[in-house]
Amino acid sequence: MKNNYLCPKCRAELKIKDYIIFSAETEKGIKGIILLSPKLGDYTIIHDDNFKYEEGEHIDFFCPVCRSSLAIPEVNKDLAEVIMIDEKNVEYKIVFSEIAGKKCTIKIKDQNIIEAFGEDADEYQNFWGVGPRY
Ligand SMILES: [Zn+2]
Numbered sequence: 001m002k003n004n005y006l007c008p009k010c011r012a013e014l015k016i017k018d019y020i021i022f023s024a025e026t027e028k029g030i031k032g033i034i035l036l037s038p039k040l041g042d043y044t045i046i047h048d049d050n051f052k053y054e055e056g057e058h059i060d061f062f063c064p065v066c067r068s069s070l071a072i073p074e075v076n077k078d079l080a081e082v083i084m085i086d087e088k089n090v091e092y093k094i095v096f097s098e099i100a101g102k103k104c105t106i107k108i109k110d111q112n113i114i115e116a117f118g119e120d121a122d123e124y125q126n127f128w129g130v131g132p133r134y
Pocket of ligand 1: 007008009012064067
């Protein structure tokens, strides 16, 4: 997997080795580091045992470099995004759910959905195309 993942705000590289690294905070205010797979559609999540949350809980995702929120409340309060640059140097937005256990990843180019991953993706796809403009 040669894709790179960047913070949309500071464009720092978020992928180190085989994981994308985020700073995160749960609804109860627990702060920690979350590692996600850079493989789209792979919902492996790695975190410390002390970073506890419930299924269905909203987790805020932040850039670990500039601390900016990755949320996109203008689209939906439960979605966040990062930039992906693929091996052909094409840039996409990768939108994902901030709800623990929700499997939803949407790959976007020029406001169009290129690919969607995860069994919950259908819930969110109408924000692009037919839905409110992104
Ligand atoms: Zn950043």
